[in-house]
Amino acid sequence: MARWGMVIDLDKCTACQACVVACQTENNVPFMGPKESAMGRSIYWMKVVALPEGEFPRGKVRFVPMPCLHCDNPPCVKVCPVDATNITPDGIVRQIFARCIGCRYCTTACPYTRRYFNWYGPDWPEPMSESHNPDVSVRPKGVVEKCTLCHHRLQKARAKALAEQRPLAPGEYVPACVESCPARAMIFGDLDDPNSEVAQLARSPRAFRLLEELGTRPKVIYLAEGERNGATSG
Amino acid sequence: MAQLPADTVPATRAGHDEVLFYPIERTSRRFYITAAVLLSFTFLFLVAYITQLRDGLGVTGLTVPVYWGIYITNFVFFIGISHAGTLISAILRIVHAEWRRSITRAAEVITVMVLLFGAGSVIVDLGRPDRALNIFLHPNFRSPLLWDVCSITVYFLSSIFYLYLPLIPDVALLRDRGKKWNWFYRTLALGWQGTERQKHRLEKAISVMAILVIPIAVSVHTVVSWVFAMTVQPMWHSTIFGPYFVVGAIFSGIAALIIALAIVRKVYGLEAYLKEIQFDNLGRLLLVMALLWFYFTFAEHLTTYYGQEPDEMRILLSKVYGPYWPVFWGMVACCFVFPVPILAIKRLRTVAGTVVASAFIVVGMWLERFIIVVPSLSQPRLMPTQVVYYPTWVELFVTLGFFSTFILFYVLFTKLFPIVSVWEVQEGREKSLDEVRERVRTYLPD
Numbered sequence: 001m002a003r004w005g006m007v008i009d010l011d012k013c014t015a016c017q018a019c020v021v022a023c024q025t026e027n028n029v030p031f032m033g034p035k036e037s038a039m040g041r042s043i044y045w046m047k048v049v050a051l052p053e054g055e056f057p058r059g060k061v062r063f064v065p066m067p068c069l070h071c072d073n074p075p076c077v078k079v080c081p082v083d084a085t086n087i088t089p090d091g092i093v094r095q096i097f098a099r100c101i102g103c104r105y106c107t108t109a110c111p112y113t114r115r116y117f118n119w120y121g122p123d124w125p126e127p128m129s130e131s132h133n134p135d136v137s138v139r140p141k142g143v144v145e146k147c148t149l150c151h152h153r154l155q156k157a158r159a160k161a162l163a164e165q166r167p168l169a170p171g172e173y174v175p176a177c178v179e180s181c182p183a184r185a186m187i188f189g190d191l192d193d194p195n196s197e198v199a200q201l202a203r204s205p206r207a208f209r210l211l212e213e214l215g216t217r218p219k220v221i222y223l224a225e226g227e228r229n230g231a232t233s234g
Numbered sequence: 235m236a237q238l239p240a241d242t243v244p245a246t247r248a249g250h251d252e253v254l255f256y257p258i259e260r261t262s263r264r265f266y267i268t269a270a271v272l273l274s275f276t277f278l279f280l281v282a283y284i285t286q287l288r289d290g291l292g293v294t295g296l297t298v299p300v301y302w303g304i305y306i307t308n309f310v311f312f313i314g315i316s317h318a319g320t321l322i323s324a325i326l327r328i329v330h331a332e333w334r335r336s337i338t339r340a341a342e343v344i345t346v347m348v349l350l351f352g353a354g355s356v357i358v359d360l361g362r363p364d365r366a367l368n369i370f371l372h373p374n375f376r377s378p379l380l381w382d383v384c385s386i387t388v389y390f391l392s393s394i395f396y397l398y399l400p401l402i403p404d405v406a407l408l409r410d411r412g413k414k415w416n417w418f419y420r421t422l423a424l425g426w427q428g429t430e431r432q433k434h435r436l437e438k439a440i441s442v443m444a445i446l447v448i449p450i451a452v453s454v455h456t457v458v459s460w461v462f463a464m465t466v467q468p469m470w471h472s473t474i475f476g477p478y479f480v481v482g483a484i485f486s487g488i489a490a491l492i493i494a495l496a497i498v499r500k501v502y503g504l505e506a507y508l509k510e511i512q513f514d515n516l517g518r519l520l521l522v523m524a525l526l527w528f529y530f531t532f533a534e535h536l537t538t539y540y541g542q543e544p545d546e547m548r549i550l551l552s553k554v555y556g557p558y559w560p561v562f563w564g565m566v567a568c569c570f571v572f573p574v575p576i577l578a579i580k581r582l583r584t585v586a587g588t589v590v591a592s593a594f595i596v597v598g599m600w601l602e603r604f605i606i607v608v609p610s611l612s613q614p615r616l617m618p619t620q621v622v623y624y625p626t627w628v629e630l631f632v633t634l635g636f637f638s639t640f641i642l643f644y645v646l647f648t649k650l651f652p653i654v655s656v657w658e659v660q661e662g663r664e665k666s667l668d669e670v671r672e673r674v675r676t677y678l679p680d
Binding site: 142 | 366
């Protein structure tokens with residue numbers, strides 16, 4: 001069984017947000033109007049988070065693309081009272097939209113704030129609703145949603161491989177954000193395969209995980225910028 | 235018995251406690267006005283909740299990252315108030331505190347009624363209340379929220395049972411008076427005749443329940459605190475949250491009980507039953523809880539401050555002089571600064587004094603629940619945010635509606651059953667003087 005993970009090289013990332021846009025369209029992520037956005041209610045399965053570092057005038061901001069980090073020990077999964085979020089054998093933290101009761105315990109338990117809630121029912125303007133991705137269900141109001149590592153792409157690739165009676169080839173399953181990155185800052189693959197590019201990069205001395213001290217063991221691994229700064233990992 | 239004034243003993247049977255039945259058998263205009271006012275707030279709740287069901291939780295002030303607001307505050311607060319009853323009444327029964335006789339019933343009713351609104355607050359908070367039964371279809375026993383469902387259900391059922399047992403002889407009295415709804419009281423009285431055997435069994439059952447209910451009550455509020463403490467969020471992930479919440483619960487519970495007793499006393503003219511001494515004793519208990527509460531609050535915040543851990547400090551500062559400072563300092567003033575002198579000075583510990591102190595404490599403890607729930611959420615790690623949470627009219631109406639409907643249920647109870655336990659008061663008059671004399675004799679050297 002694979003253990004899907006991602007490496008994001010912060011040296012290569014230009015914070016262009018192509019990954020954000022690709023994710024929104026791929027996963028039918030609902031968008032909020034200007035009023036809701038101003039309240040901070042926008043939903044981003046993939047978000048480029050601006051982390052301020054240091055104090056003025058020496059301060060700087062680093063931009064960190066953050067999908068769900070798909071922890072191996074996810075705090076959100078433990079707390080869900082109805083098992084609407086759980087971890088698949090290949091390590092994807094998934095969300096069962098049809099079972100979620102909307103208690104938002106997972107959203108408060110996630111130390112990365114990577115989970116989002118549907119405050120209203122889906123409301124798509126006319127041309128947008130025509131361009132939904134048919135592979136991804138549109139979430140109803142009142143449930144929690146999050147990055148699924150484009151799980152539907154895995155299902156599709158796996159079905160194809162099964163039909164052709166061969167194992168899943170590396171690179172056959174790639175989430176939309178990784179595919180769209182023009183700088184090739186994001187690498188995706190099987191972390192358990194020692195020869196995969198993602199596993200090799202994950203062993204780099206520049207590699208770090210966000211808030212690793214919490215013991216969540218995220219499977220999204222970052223490569224620090226040139227001069228790695230202690231603050232990046234915290 | 236022989237030492238008692240001659241007129242007391244027969245009078246208990248004949249009509250000495252007649253005033254305890256007045257609320258049930260007579261209804262004044264004042265009752266209908268009160269009920270109408272309370273119902274109008276229930277109506278506001280319905281308007282607000284229907285709006286929320288139709289449009290979604292977007293009509294609340296909740297946002298990213300403040301996913302929990304005053305609904306969860308209400309949940310913790312109401313469950314806390316519920317400790318008024320059962321726990322206080324059970325402890326007083328077990329230690330044979332004779333002054334308990336006229337206050338236990340009023341306390342137990344609070345528990346049963348307020349638990350409905352505690353559980354209701356979680357349902358109101360759900361994005362998909364229509365799927366609430368998934369809790370039973372797909373339970374995840376690792377979730378503290380499921381532990382809550384289990385412990386609150388057990389608590390609710392045992393509290394109903396614990397309220398009902400001492401109610402049976404009084405229901406039989408009402409049946410025998412035969413004034414209204416005879417079928418209702420006959421059914422509930424379960425054929426009570428007051429024989430020695432029945433009395434013996436009832437007393438046994440009550441004392442078993444009184445003991446059982448204490449660990450259940452403690453577990454309930456501990457588990458409520460674990461909803462927060464089990465996550466790794468700064469200033470939630472605290473080992474003292476269990477006992478801290480239990481202390482706060484008993485604290486706010488006694489305060490609510492004092493207010494309820496004072497209102498019942500005034501409205502139904504029960505000054506002879508709910509005397510100064512009951513308020514004085516409850517005031518002393520309240521004072522002890524206020525000091526304990528302060529001790530826990532101080533320990534919790536000093537530990538955080540001294541440690542200077544940045545993630546926790548951000549939240550501590552947002553409480554102390556960030557956007558939530560009015561709530562934090564309001565809490566300190568209402569839970570400690572104002573009530574403690576009132577309760578500590580004997581001259582001020584009157585009925586009016588304890589009620590004023592209790593009113594401060596009830597408000598202060600609601601603010602305390604808010605200050606625990608919200609600031610931790612508004613300053614998450616890795617997400618610099620300026621979001622400050624303000625509840626909207628929907629949340630305020632739901633909260634007001636819950637409070638008023640709780641009071642309405644309480645009032646309705648007093649119209650159906652005696653709010654002061656008639657048989658226990660009579661028993662006290664008939665037996666306890668001798669019993670206490672006998673008990674005191676055993677304490678003394680021979």
